Amino acid sequence: MIYETILYEEFASVAKVTLNLPEMRNPLTEKSTKELIHAIREADKDPNIRAIIITGAGKAFSAGGNINEFKKILEKTAPELYVEGRESTELFKLGTEVTTPLIASVNGPALGGGTGLVAMCHLAVASTSAKLGLTELKLGLVPFVIMPWVRRAVGERKMMEMMLTAEILSAEQAKEINLVHRVVNPDELETETMKLAKKIASFSPLAVKLSFDAFFNTEQMDMQKSFDYLTTLRLVSFMSEDVKEGATAFLEKREPIWGGK
Numbered sequence: 001m002i003y004e005t006i007l008y009e010e011f012a013s014v015a016k017v018t019l020n021l022p023e024m025r026n027p028l029t030e031k032s033t034k035e036l037i038h039a040i041r042e043a044d045k046d047p048n049i050r051a052i053i054i055t056g057a058g059k060a061f062s063a064g065g066n067i068n069e070f071k072k073i074l075e076k077t078a079p080e081l082y083v084e085g086r087e088s089t090e091l092f093k094l095g096t097e098v099t100t101p102l103i104a105s106v107n108g109p110a111l112g113g114g115t116g117l118v119a120m121c122h123l124a125v126a127s128t129s130a131k132l133g134l135t136e137l138k139l140g141l142v143p144f145v146i147m148p149w150v151r152r153a154v155g156e157r158k159m160m161e162m163m164l165t166a167e168i169l170s171a172e173q174a175k176e177i178n179l180v181h182r183v184v185n186p187d188e189l190e191t192e193t194m195k196l197a198k199k200i201a202s203f204s205p206l207a208v209k210l211s212f213d214a215f216f217n218t219e220q221m222d223m224q225k226s227f228d229y230l231t232t233l234r235l236v237s238f239m240s241e242d243v244k245e246g247a248t249a250f251l252e253k254r255e256p257i258w259g260g261k
Contacts, residue, residue, distance in 0.1 A: 001035065001038045003020075003035050003039065004031065004035070005019070005020055005021055005029065005031050005032035005035050006018060006019055006020050006032060006035045006036055006039060007020045007057070008039050008043075010049065011194070012198075012201075013048060013049060013050045013051065013198070013201040014049070014050070014051045014052075014053060014194065014197045014198060014201055015039075015043035015046070015049045015051070015052045015053070016052075016053045016055070017036065017039045017040065017043070017052060017053065017054050017055075018054075018055050018056065018057050019032060019036070019054075019055070019056045019057060019061070019062055020057045021057075022056070022057040022058025022059070022060070023058075024063070024066075025056075025058070025059075025060035025062070025063035025109065026056040026057065026058070026060050026061065026062045026063060026114075027062065027063050027064060027065060027066040028062060028064060028065055028066065028091070028113045028114070028117070029066045030066075030084075030087075030088075033087075033088060033091050034087075036054075036091060037090055037091050037094065040052060040054075040094055040098060040102070041094070041098070043100060044098040044099065044100045047205070047260065049100060050100060050101075050200065050201035050203075050205055050208070051100065051101050051103060051197035051198070051200045051201045052098075052100050052101065052102050052103065052197075053103050053104075053105050053193055053194070053197055054102060054103070054104050054105065054117065054121060055104070055105035055106075055107055055193070056107055056108065056110075058108070059107070059108045059109075059129075060107070060108040060109045060110075060114075061104075061105075061106045061107055061108050061109060061110035061114050061117075061118070061130065062110055062111075062113065062114030062117055063109065063111055063112070063114060064110075064111050064112025064113035064114045064115070064116075064135075065112055065113050065141075085145075088145060089145050091117075092116060092117075092120055092145055092146060092148075092149060094120070095120040095121070095122070095149060096216050099208070099209040099212050099213075100208075101122045101123065101197075101200050101208065102120070102121040102122050102123075103121055103122070103123045103124070103125065103193060103196060103197055103200075104117065104118045104121035104123070104124040104125070104126075104180070105125055105189060105190065105193040106118055106124060106125065106126035106127060106130040106132070106171070106180060106189075107127050107129070107130065107186070107189055108127065108129055108130055108131075109130065109131045109132075110130060110131070110132050111131070111132065111133055111134075111135050111168070112133075112134065112135050112136055112143065112146075113143075113145075113146060114132070115132045115133060115134060115146065115150060115179070116143065116145065116146025116149055116150060117146075118132060118179065118180065119146065119149035119150045119152070119153040119154075119179060120146075120149045123181055123196065123200075124179070124180040124181050124182075125180065125181065125182045125183075125184060125189065125192055125193045125196060126171040126174060126175070126180040126182070126183050126184075126189075127171065127183075127184065127185070127186045127189045128170075128171050128172075128183060128184070128185055128186060129171070129186050130170075130171040130174070130180075130183075131168050131169065131170060131171070132168070132169050132171075132174045132179055132180070133162065133166065133167055133168035133169050134146075134150065134162045134163050134166060135166045135168065136163075136166070137163065137164070137166045138166050142163075143163060147159070147163075150162065150179070153177075153178055153179050154177045154178060154179055155177075155178075158177050171183045182196075203258075204240075204242040204243075204245075204246060204256070204258045204260070205242075205258060205260040206237075206240055206242045206258075206260050206261065207237065207242060210233055210236065210237055213233060214229075214230055214233050217229065218230060240261060241259050241261045242256075242258055242259060242260065242261065245257060245258065245259065
């Protein structure tokens with residue numbers, strides 16, 4: 001795919017995907033959403049990529065949905081809207097489908113769907129100039145698709161407040177409710193995000209994948225069954241080449257060379 005609305009770059013073991021419609025504040029248009037899905041999936045399939053950074057060009061991270069596209073909704077049939085809706089949800093399903101950590105580098109306002117994208121990422125670093133919020137009700141809309149991710153990040157009661165008040169939060173306020181993990185000065189954002197990505201990329205890729213497996217597959221599982229499931233994953237981990245390499249490297253006081261097996 002030739003990207004027209006995003007930029008895709010690789011820095012050794014880290015992929016960086018940049019929403020690149022700065023004059024429009026990087027909305028999640030039909031085209032940019034498809035390109036973002038494609039880029040994330042391609043990076044996730046690449047065994048050399050061990051962390052994926054998502055950010056925005058210019059002063060905004062993402063303004064969320066494209067208002068101009070919303071205007072066309074009234075002209076579409078129910079079946080058309082159904083198909084379009086299923087396609088748009090594919091982006092937000094990626095958070096539980098990919099096994100490569102997604103890191104949001106929130107360089108500016110991330111509103112509506114932009115907030116959902118931040119919540120979907122497994123880690124989020126925000127600039128002090130970032131602002132986040134569920135502003136859909138101001139437009140007569142509801143944050144349907146992003147609701148599960150924001151609820152997971154901030155909890156039931158805070159999700160309800162964010163949705164019903166449509167208030168815009170500062171980066172520090174977002175950190176207080178676990179919507180983002182770290183807040184840094186604007187001139188430090190790129191460096192700090194890359195540092196975090198490289199740290200994660202330095203770990204065993206197999207261990208990272210097993211971490212995702214353990215986290216997401218036991219989330220709604222009965223506790224007793226989860227212990228059995230995790231014991232199986234533990235067995236896979238203990239019998240892996242990466243665990244042997246990790247232990248050997250530790251004893252030999254050197255950096256491990258991971259094979260991902």
